[in-house]
Amino acid sequence: MEIINGDSSIKSAEEILGKLEKIKERGCSMEPNMESISSLSLGNRDRWAENRKRLLDLGNTDEIHAIDSSMFLLVLDDFASPTSYESLKQTIGGPG
Numbered sequence: 001m002e003i004i005n006g007d008s009s010i011k012s013a014e015e016i017l018g019k020l021e022k023i024k025e026r027g028c029s030m031e032p033n034m035e036s037i038s039s040l041s042l043g044n045r046d047r048w049a050e051n052r053k054r055l056l057d058l059g060n061t062d063e064i065h066a067i068d069s070s071m072f073l074l075v076l077d078d079f080a081s082p083t084s085y086e087s088l089k090q091t092i093g094g095p096g
Contacts (some may be wrong), residue, residue, distance in 0.1 A: 003016055
């Protein structure tokens, strides 16, 4: 999601919030994706490279480019975990 306008000004807070709400609505209407981009963060460097190649091979070129060119990522997962460990595991590894 772009937050900078063509004239280099920042979009309004209301516009950014509206875009985030649309992203959340879209995500809530989708089935869990077991080929999630979040799997890219799992494991050591070799595993990271394998995950990245697999995600690219699965057609995630635009998503990988968006991550590579981003200043930061905002995760909008909606889940409850009984422990901090389970929460961390879900955040890093996703549903798979």
